[in-house]
Amino acid sequence: MLTGKRALVTGSTSGIGLAMAKALAGAGADIMLNGFGDKDEIEATRKSLETDFGVTAYYNGADLSKPDQIEAMMQDAADKFGGGADILINNAGIQHTDLIEDFPPEKWDAVIAINLTSAFHTTRFALPFMKQKDWGRIINTASAHGLVASPQKAAYVAAKHGIMGLTKVTALETAQTGITANSICPGWVRTELVERQIEAKAKEGGISIEQAATNLVSDKHPSKQFVTPEQIGKTALFLCSDAADQMTGTHMSVDGGWTAQ
Ligand code: NAD
Incomplete structure (x- = not known):
């Protein structure tokens, strides 16, 4: 389905993000990975995309809190892909929890920079290439927190509501082209980002990690089940398909019923 397409995630x-990269590679797209981590592990991940799916996979380690590094990454993608990404998934994100009056301003700045501003920069560099080809998919990983709020997450909720707005503007500015822009709004997905919050809740309540995980998901998801990264990967794949050609400026919630309440 995506053979010949190039995706930057x-x-x-x-x-x-890794689950989305795997889903797109599984459909034949070449991939550029980005993010932090152990050098050898990242190289093993990159190689396994190539061997498992028969695509070409690159890695760029740009720190997305730094606009100059984002610009260099976008140039790298343009060079390696020979003309820019066809699919751009803005997914990098961090979390910090504190009451507003205790929220360290530098943490506010970091969350906004990585979760929101980076997507503005990647999008502005990606669009000219997509417009040239008259085809593109921009998928922004927002969150249930792009639609509703929770206490102690001022920066995250502001960034995620912001990226929902950026998605809509991107969609309007590209509405008469073959480019679409949409957000995905996951509920709780048990990744590193959430594992840290589960650990904090376990410590706070003097309960086991598994009990804290059950409490966390049950509090928000009527389904009482976590969303899996693979389910989000498949959602991204759907947004890249022809079926989603006329879907733009909107979002897909995958949240166990959280935002239906
Ligand atoms: P994760 O911690 O596993 O992944 C975050 C990724 O972002 C990692 O690859 C990390 O290296 C990268 N990253 C962090 N800071 C970066 C920086 N400065 N520059 C470049 N890369 C950076 O967490 P995840 O849950 O997979 O989060 C992915 C996205 O999904 C985030 O935008 C997050 O807000 C969103 N999200 C997560 C959940 C959830 O429940 N896990 C729910 C809704 C939305």
């Missing part, structure tokens, strides 16, 4: 060295 930010924050794809683990969790949801």
